[in-house]
Amino acid sequence: MKDVLLVLSAFLASAVEMVEALTIVLASGLARGWRSSLIGVAAATLALAVVVAALGPALTLIPIDALRLVVGGLLLTFGLQWLRKAILRASGFKALHDEDAIFARELREAETAPRDERAGIDWYGFTLSFKGVFLEGLEVAFIVLTFGSTQKNIPLAALGAAVAVVLVAVVGVLARAPLARVPENTMKFAVGVMLTTFGIFWGAEGAGAHWPGGDAALLGVLAFVVLLSLVMVTLLRRRRIELVPA
């Protein structure tokens, strides 16, 4: 069960981040040319591979309880950010993530930026693609490394993330447009729930607590986080209706 949730979490997080990276790369490629943009993508992918290759083996050397405490704490702070934004979006207190609008804005900015060409590379296009892929990919790398090292199975977490990368890339190439129909807001909600769930589970274990029922308690924590989130969305929706009368 933990392995299934591990792969699912890495897949969902990676898919969401890659949809966002694809939007930026598409805008960069269309406005600044594909060569510089794709070199930026390749450089960012290489940089991410170096980060994972350097930190992955190092994390496996840390004692498991200390690792679970640190990873649990990091996942909780990270996951609560995702979950808070997702709850605010679902209740109408924050604008929904709109890939079409983001694509239009990125394209407009990329088209109007001055050209700076050195060594045959347009540096605006390169930097835009590099930053888009690296920054979005860094969150995926963080999730793969923390989940994978704590479960002692980085390759499994990496597999979940890699499947999502390939899937989004293939669909993106076929569609040649931002993947606005992907239920991104729902996926972000699910990722926030997963990160928070694993953060609670591993954090408590790392701090020396023992879950009743062992690993099966993970499902109980998951149900608790889902219920808590849905209650908060319902309460905030009611509050919003009171604040903004029809």
Place this chain on the structure above:
Amino acid sequence: MSRISAFGRFWWNFVVGDDWVAAAGVIAGLALTAALAAWWLLPIAVAIVLTMSVLRAAR
């Protein structure tokens, strides 16, 4: 110096984000869990931290 502070700011924003109180709440929850070795403490701490964080943002 500005590069070092920018690097530090990037990682702060990456992990902690725009609500440092929530991050402090998580650390406090973990510390209490470690002190009492009680599994039920962290879910309650998370519920309190998330509720406060969301309500603050929705004000």
